[in-house]
Amino acid sequence: MASSTQSPPIQSPSTRSPRPNLAFRQLRGQRSPGEFAAAVRRAAREIGERVSCDARYVGRVEAGEIRCPNYAYERVFLHMFPGRTLADLGFSPRAQVRGRAARAECEAPPSPTVIRPRGTHHPGTPSAPSTPSTTSNTSTPNNTNKPHTTIQLYESHPSGSDPRACDPYAIQTHEESDVRRRAFMxxxxxxxxxxxxxxxxxxxxxxxxxxxxxxxxxxxxxxxxxxxxxxxxxxxxxxxxxxxxxxxxxxxxxxxxxxxxxxxxxxxxxxxxxxxxxxxxxxxxxxxxxxxxxxxxxSHYAEALATARVAGDPALEAHAFCNTAFLARDAGRPREAVRAAQAASRAARHHGSHRLLSLIALREAGGWAGLGDRAGCEQSLIRAHALFERGASDTDPEWMSFYGRAELEGLEAQCWSALGDWERAAGHAWRAAATASSQTPQFTRNIALYTAELADDLARAGRPDEAATAGLRVLALLDEVQSSRIQSMLAATARVLLPHRRAAGVGGFLERHASLPRAV
Incomplete structure (x- = not known):
């Protein structure tokens, strides 16, 4: 039998058997793929991302079928494993998977679909400078110095399409397009x-x-x-x-x-x-x-605390512990919040600032509220008010310029909210927003924060129309304010209001909120 004169087909990188991602499998540890996928989704919510991660996606990553994640997953993974790079997580360099070279290797590249960023560009607005990825201290290489003529984003393949495509789950894009997209957003x-x-x-x-x-x-x-x-x-x-x-x-x-x-x-x-x-x-x-x-x-607060200890600076130490207490509360570690606030109080004992001690007492109250300890929270709130009423002094630290009656009311609102007393929380949040608007209108971010707190408390207190009105006021401020905290609060409020979409004003709020451009 005559041998074939045809040469064997050349196997492109996209059709070779994938190499398992052992590094990523090791990071999953003892968790099942489903449990790990749930952790990925939780991490995404923490940084304002939305990913549809499931056990199948985790399995495909570990099997090596997904050689490099799209940008949303990249930000989530780097947030989950701070200090690591994509290479540490077992992924290939983006340049090997993305761009023209990678697409040329594919035997059946997808049809390009131009995806425009969410939101509206205002003509005449200057473009922001290129910035690294904003979720981790580790940033991916930036190729913005390389010339590009056109920028196209490629949609992922639907189920059942050509299995030889480069990266079925990822959006194929140049580094430059992502940088421009982040700057635009x-x-x-x-x-x-x-x-x-x-x-x-x-x-x-x-x-x-x-x-x-x-x-x-x-x-x-x-x-x-x-x-x-x-x-x-x-x-x-x-x-x-x-x-x-x-x-x-x-x-x-x-x-x-x-x-x-x-x-x-x-x-x-x-x-x-x-x-x-x-x-x-x-x-x-x-x-x-x-x-x-x-x-x-x-990490930054710990760095500040170490600097304070080295310099023997109790005022700086009190500030570092005060912020650590606030962070611990927000991160779901209420007992640590209480301990850090008590450490801040000890450091500030001889500083002579009643307002500083008042703020620290509020940090402790937040920790007790997170623990569900109503009595401990109330005692700390009473102490905070008593210290606040002693007035300002020349010994108040410069960094406390934000701490006035509005912040006092706002932080107390958060305490009652954590304890589930929505009506009481709404009352304090309303006073916080009203006071800030009249006394410190330059603190735009705080006005938005207090109003977002008010909207959420009203929604949970069963007053959807008032909540929607407050929520619309916050949306009007988002052109000036960029805060993931505020955006997360609005998203939570929208979820609570969803069953009440037919109530007066609620539909309009939900529609405007849904149209918000999502930061990438």
Whole structure:
């Protein structure tokens, strides 16, 4: 029998047998694929993502059929396993799976479908600068310096389509398209952060490098720049919320600690620099906290606490513990919240600020509420009010500028909400929003937060029409404010109001909420 003159077919990478992803399987541990999928969905909700992860998807990842996840799953996985890269999770580099080269290897590439970002672009709005992925300290390589002529997003294949496609579960896209898409979605907040924080970070970096290179110490000018960076971050957060600021604020923080390493010429300068770097770490930690990056926030707060201990600075220590208590409450660790608040109280004991002790008492109240301890919560609230009524003083820390009657009412509302007393919570949330609007209108983010709390409390108290009205007021502020916390609260309110969609105003709120562009 004559041998065939035809050459054997060349097997493309997309048709070769997949290599199992053992690293990802190890991370799953003893959990079943279904249990792990549930953990993925919970992690996605924590950072405002929506993924339809199930046991089948987990199995396909572990089998190596999904060589690189799409961007939504990437953000979720990096949030679940902070400090790891996609390679650490067993995935292939995106450049090997995505883009023109990968598509050329596929024997049956899908038809391109241009997917436009959700939301409306306003002509004349400046494009935000390219920023890294915003869910982990580990960022994926950025190819924005490479020329691209067209940007197309490829939809995933429906079930039963060509099995030889490159990555059936992933949206195929260039790195540049994702960067542009993130910049478009975050909008003006990132632009403001870039303009306001970029020059600070660069100036501090130059000073630190020059000092280290020349062997000289850091002086008053550099310390003043660190302190100004702290003020600038707080101001931008008050106006715009945390989501677009976090990555930009990390650069001045790194520089501040580089200044500490370079050393100072005088002890008074060293003390100020330690305090400034610690406050900057707390500010960046708060941006991470408010944008749902709890692990990052915990790391920054711990860094600030270590700085406080090294410098022997009880005021900085009290601030770090105070924020740690707030984070622990939000992260579902109420007992840790109580302990951290009590540690903050001990550190602040001799500071002489009644307002600081009042705020710390509210942090403790939040922890007791999370534990369901009504008596402990009420005792802490009574103490917080009594200390607050003693008034402000010159010893109040600069960072407490946000803490007034509105914040007191807002934090108390959160306590009663955690205890399930919705009517009482709604009363305090209404007072918080009204007070903030009249006394501190520049704190746009806080006004939105208090009003979102009010909407949720009203919805759960069985007053859907009033809840929808409050929710619409929050939606009107979201052009100015980018906060995952507020967006999560609105999403929860929308779920509660869904059965009441026929009530007055509720349908309009649900429709407007559903049309919101989702941050990516």
């Amino acid at each position: 975050t909008g003006s907040t990132v632009t403001v952060a870039a303009v306001s924080l970029g020059p600070v970070g660069l100036a501090l970096g130059g000073a630190a490098e020059a000092a280290a290179r020349q062997g000289r110490g850091i002086g008053e000018a550099e310390v003043g720049a660190v302190e100004e960076a702290v003020r600038k971050i707080r101001l931008l957060d008050d106006r715009h919320g945390a989501d677009g600021l976090y990555r930009r604020a990390a650069a001045p923080l790194r520089t501040a600690y580089a200044l500490l390493d370079a050393g100072t010429t005088r002890q008074s300068t060293a003390d100020r620099l330690h305090a400034g770097a610690g406050e900057l770490a707390i500010s960046v930690g708060w941006l991470a906290h408010d944008s749902g990056r709890f692990d990052d926030a915990r």
